[in-house]
Amino acid sequence: MSQLHELRLDPTGCDAHGFCVEILPELFTLDEWGYPLLNTGTLVAAVPKDLVSAAKKAVAACPVAALRLEKLKS
Amino acid sequence: MSTPPVANARLLPVGPSGQALDLRSLAAHETHFGRLPLIEGPRIGKPGPLVHEIEKSGLRGRGGGWFPTARKIHAVVESAGTRRAWSAGRKPVVIANAMEGEPASSKDAVLLRHSPHLVFDGIQALAATIGAEQAYIAIHRGSPVIDVVLRALADRNDRVTIELVTPPARYVSSEESALAHWIGDGMGTPVYGKRTFERGVNDRPTQVQNAETMAHIGLIARYGGEWFASVGDTKAPGTCLVTVGGAVNAPGVIEVPVGTPVAEIISRCKGFSTEVSGFLTGGYGGAWVATDNLMASDWTPESVAAEGGAIGAGILWALDARTCALHEVARVALFMAGESAGQCGPCRFGLPSLADDLATIAGKSAQMSDVHRLNTRIPLVQQRGGCKHPDGVARFVSSAMHVFQEEVAHHLRGRCSATSTGAALPVEGMRAIPVGLPGKDFK
Numbered sequence: 001m002s003q004l005h006e007l008r009l010d011p012t013g014c015d016a017h018g019f020c021v022e023i024l025p026e027l028f029t030l031d032e033w034g035y036p037l038l039n040t041g042t043l044v045a046a047v048p049k050d051l052v053s054a055a056k057k058a059v060a061a062c063p064v065a066a067l068r069l070e071k072l073k074s
Numbered sequence: 075m076s077t078p079p080v081a082n083a084r085l086l087p088v089g090p091s092g093q094a095l096d097l098r099s100l101a102a103h104e105t106h107f108g109r110l111p112l113i114e115g116p117r118i119g120k121p122g123p124l125v126h127e128i129e130k131s132g133l134r135g136r137g138g139g140w141f142p143t144a145r146k147i148h149a150v151v152e153s154a155g156t157r158r159a160w161s162a163g164r165k166p167v168v169i170a171n172a173m174e175g176e177p178a179s180s181k182d183a184v185l186l187r188h189s190p191h192l193v194f195d196g197i198q199a200l201a202a203t204i205g206a207e208q209a210y211i212a213i214h215r216g217s218p219v220i221d222v223v224l225r226a227l228a229d230r231n232d233r234v235t236i237e238l239v240t241p242p243a244r245y246v247s248s249e250e251s252a253l254a255h256w257i258g259d260g261m262g263t264p265v266y267g268k269r270t271f272e273r274g275v276n277d278r279p280t281q282v283q284n285a286e287t288m289a290h291i292g293l294i295a296r297y298g299g300e301w302f303a304s305v306g307d308t309k310a311p312g313t314c315l316v317t318v319g320g321a322v323n324a325p326g327v328i329e330v331p332v333g334t335p336v337a338e339i340i341s342r343c344k345g346f347s348t349e350v351s352g353f354l355t356g357g358y359g360g361a362w363v364a365t366d367n368l369m370a371s372d373w374t375p376e377s378v379a380a381e382g383g384a385i386g387a388g389i390l391w392a393l394d395a396r397t398c399a400l401h402e403v404a405r406v407a408l409f410m411a412g413e414s415a416g417q418c419g420p421c422r423f424g425l426p427s428l429a430d431d432l433a434t435i436a437g438k439s440a441q442m443s444d445v446h447r448l449n450t451r452i453p454l455v456q457q458r459g460g461c462k463h464p465d466g467v468a469r470f471v472s473s474a475m476h477v478f479q480e481e482v483a484h485h486l487r488g489r490c491s492a493t494s495t496g497a498a499l500p501v502e503g504m505r506a507i508p509v510g511l512p513g514k515d516f517k
Contacts, residue, residue, distance in 0.1 A: 011418035012460040035419035042457040
């Protein structure tokens with residue numbers, strides 16, 4: 001049983017600091033207003049195994065704690 | 075149990091000469107409907123038995139979502155988070171949502187003007203069923219029905235006293251988490267990440283139901299679920315209120331069985347008063363539908379959705395073809411941008427961008443690149459908000475671009491088919507685009 005991870009963005013908390021986009025360009029881009037846009041276009045994205053540690057860094061780097069990494073059981 | 079009403083005028087009963095009855099006094103109300111029977115409370119983590127009648131009735135929420143009411147009642151009593159709240163002594167709260175945040179809707183106001191006690195009865199029945207000890211009715215600040223409601227409330231002697239609350243008259247303040255936020259913390263902004271039915275007012279399990287839904291519950295408590303489902307659509311039983319506006323000869327609020335042909339609704343409003351360029355269904359968070367398509371459809375959530383519409387809180391607006399549809403859409407988009415709470419970037423900055431693009435397209439120098447830019451921006455505001463406000467605007471705008479594509483083509487050639495410069499859709503109290511975080515505007 002492998003662990004799946006999911007990144008969740010709280011849009012009311014996000015203040016467009018953009019650290020997540022720098023740390024995790026594989027999952028984030030900036031939209032035209034400077035806000036992080038997940039590759040799903042929504043507020044949730046699955047994190048591939050090899051990006052889990054970068055995702056943890058992005059969560060830790062967010063100055064307003066608007067990112068959360070959740071473990072899901074597959 | 076008194077004799078159930080037989081006609082399709084259930085919420086807004088009419089007298090012998092066809093006039094709407096005035097049931098504002100408790101005496102008149104009880105003479106007409108009979109007294110509300112005693113409602114049993116919850117037992118061992120289950121809602122009281124009225125929930126079974128509501129289940130049988132098939133009642134779905136009339137506030138716009140058309141979510142099965144019985145399921146919402148089960149959730150507020152039975153979910154894991156709710157059970158934790160119960161064991162911590164946090165009893166549930168009931169809120170009747172009569173905010174009527176959609177500017178083109180007036181059904182809640184009309185209902186409260188004629189049958190306020192039916193709404194209150196529904197609140198009482200629901201409060202008893204889920205074991206709530208606090209009950210509220212929310213009406214937007216400055217609404218003219220506040221007086222009617224206060225007078226009617228003074229007549230009552232309820233087990234759970236119903237308190238009138240008046241949140242700010244802002245579009246997003248009528249969203250259910252915003253109502254709970256306002257009652258608990260005095261801030262009428264939507265809340266992200268907490269489910270209202272588990273953690274609403276002061277983290278109590280909170281049941282929010284639209285005023286019309288409450289009134290239907292008041293009837294089901296008297297006459298039962300089978301009676302309720304004896305009219306209406308199989309998937310959406312009962313009657314519903316529809317606010318019909320725009321280019322019809324007799325605009326206003328009417329009560330019809332769900333599933334009534336749209337053409338019949340229009341003829342009850344004495345037909346179109348002029349040529350119509352399209353229908354807006356569901357209000358400013360709803361969707362546009364081509365006139366002929368909707369006229370051939372029935373008024374049910376599913377049939378209207380199949381035509382690309384959304385019946386929402388029961389709004390049907392026929393747009394006068396003499397006004398410029400694109401100009402109307404641009405005005406409403408700007409209004410909706412100003413109604414953002416400004417909490418989420420894609421809404422705070424995205425909606426003004428959409429409104430800008432639309433203003434350009436509605437103007438005299440529209441370019442194909444403006445249309446492309448708008449089309450790229452629409453998905454950028456969808457599914458990225460803490461509430462559904464931006465999603466509603468996106469739907470409103472994208473459906474307009476589809477239904478009015480010929481008009482868009484006209485504008486790209488520097489023309490406009492409008493013959494009048496008058497405005498049609500109401501945008502009273504248009505506000506500036508929010509700057510910074512929501513402040514006193516939402517207090």
